[in-house]
Amino acid sequence: MLLKVRREVIVALDTCRQPVPATFRFPHTLYEYNITSESEVAERLQHATIAITDSVPITGETIAKCPSLKLICVAIVGVDHIDLDACRKRGIRVCNSPGATTEAVAEHAIALYFAARRNVVRAHNWIAQGGEWEKDHSGLGPYDRVPLPCTRGTMGIIGSGKIGKRVATIGRILGLKVLSAERRGVAAGDVRAGRTEFETMLRQSTAIILTCPLTEETANTISEKELALMPPGCVVVNVGRGGLINEEAVVSALKEQRLAGYAADVFTNEPANVENSLLLSSKAPNLTLTPHVAWYNSTSLDGMLKAIQDIVEGFIAGSSINVIC
Incomplete structure (x- = not known):
């Protein structure tokens, strides 16, 4: 009997600010968006199991429309643009990148x-x-x-x-x-x-x-x-x-x-x-x-890229890091 391997659906919402790793070491489909307006978030995350965001807000209203979502990977330190209460109620893991910038x-x-x-x-x-x-x-x-x-x-x-x-x-x-x-x-x-x-x-x-x-x-x-x-x-x-x-x-x-x-x-x-x-x-x-660019330098970009990789792959492996909730 062949076991069906789950294929994760990863959606990166704003790669204009932070690129994402070229690949992850587990079966997945990756959708990358240069920028996402608030009105587009729910539609783009509708079938996602993993969301990657820098500064695009993910609200409680959006979370209610995304039944498969289980991880939100935030590429920066601050998470005030994520509805943490809604994530806790749904059991969605939220992780950030505290040291990269x-x-x-x-x-x-x-x-x-x-x-x-x-x-x-x-x-x-x-x-x-x-x-x-x-x-x-x-x-x-x-x-x-x-x-x-x-x-x-x-x-x-x-x-x-x-x-x-x-x-x-x-x-x-x-x-x-x-x-x-x-x-x-x-x-x-x-x-x-x-x-x-x-x-x-x-x-x-x-x-x-x-x-x-x-x-x-x-x-x-x-x-x-x-x-x-x-x-x-x-x-x-x-x-x-x-x-x-x-x-x-x-x-x-x-x-x-x-x-x-x-x-x-x-x-x-x-x-x-x-x-x-x-x-x-x-x-x-x-x-x-200045337009929210304090984080921007070559070391930060490399660090955030590594943090995204570690957070997402760690979560899939069952060893979450940088957990906010």
């Missing part, structure tokens, strides 16, 4: 820090528009404040995972004093060793970098209350998720010069455009924005 995101965070601290984008626009340098021979027109050197700065880091730790290491090498923030709401007497009470970190930092995931607890980590506690020369850098900050509060603080700069690779609504993003439509001063 650490170096790239940390380097990008530091690049954004310098761009915000040194007013790089504002200075570029000032000189590129023509005429300003002729009128202000000092060349200092874009600067509202005298920038601090690293050796006089304090970097507060919100998020103590691999990326946060790597940012902290680079910050110390640059001569910055580094504070690793305790979670919001933790009493001073309960602060863990090596951490700084959250509001104390806000008051003492000349730069704050967010590297934490977006959860119910971390949503709006930086809003009006937190901005009011920061020194006026502070800059904020967000390489975590857009929902970690209240964009309206940040724009107001920039326009009122209560915040010296905001730099971000992430937005509340993505893909961001002038219609759905206040950051892009506000014309607030000293904004430095």
Whole structure:
């Protein structure tokens, strides 16, 4: 009697951001899509047993229409675009790739820090528009404040995972004093060793970098209350998720010069455009924005490719790794 070997159906939703392995070492059919809109997800995953996504959302509504789905492999660290509750109820395994992009995101965070601290984008626009340098021979027109050197700065880091730790290491090498923030709401007497009470970190930092995931607890980590506690020369850098900050509060603080700069690779609504993003439509001063590309470098691409292979093949072999749920 011949045993029928199950053939897995693998669907990769956004290979424009992350290619997938050329083959997997088990019977399968692989469908690759360069990009998938939210309206196309359910149809493309209808018969899938394994979904591979970078940033394409997989909602509870989609999961309800995909009866064969048993694994969602997320090529990046964040999983806030996956409905984890729906996956748990259906017994769908969700795995992510936590270490592949650490170096790239940390380097990008530091690049954004310098761009915000040194007013790089504002200075570029000032000189590129023509005429300003002729009128202000000092060349200092874009600067509202005298920038601090690293050796006089304090970097507060919100998020103590691999990326946060790597940012902290680079910050110390640059001569910055580094504070690793305790979670919001933790009493001073309960602060863990090596951490700084959250509001104390806000008051003492000349730069704050967010590297934490977006959860119910971390949503709006930086809003009006937190901005009011920061020194006026502070800059904020967000390489975590857009929902970690209240964009309206940040724009107001920039326009009122209560915040010296905001730099971000992430937005509340993505893909961001002038219609759905206040950051892009506000014309607030000293904004430095990039289109969610902090993860992108050659090492990350190789690491994510290996992570996808290991996650998918490990799951089929019965030894799941990087399990979120």
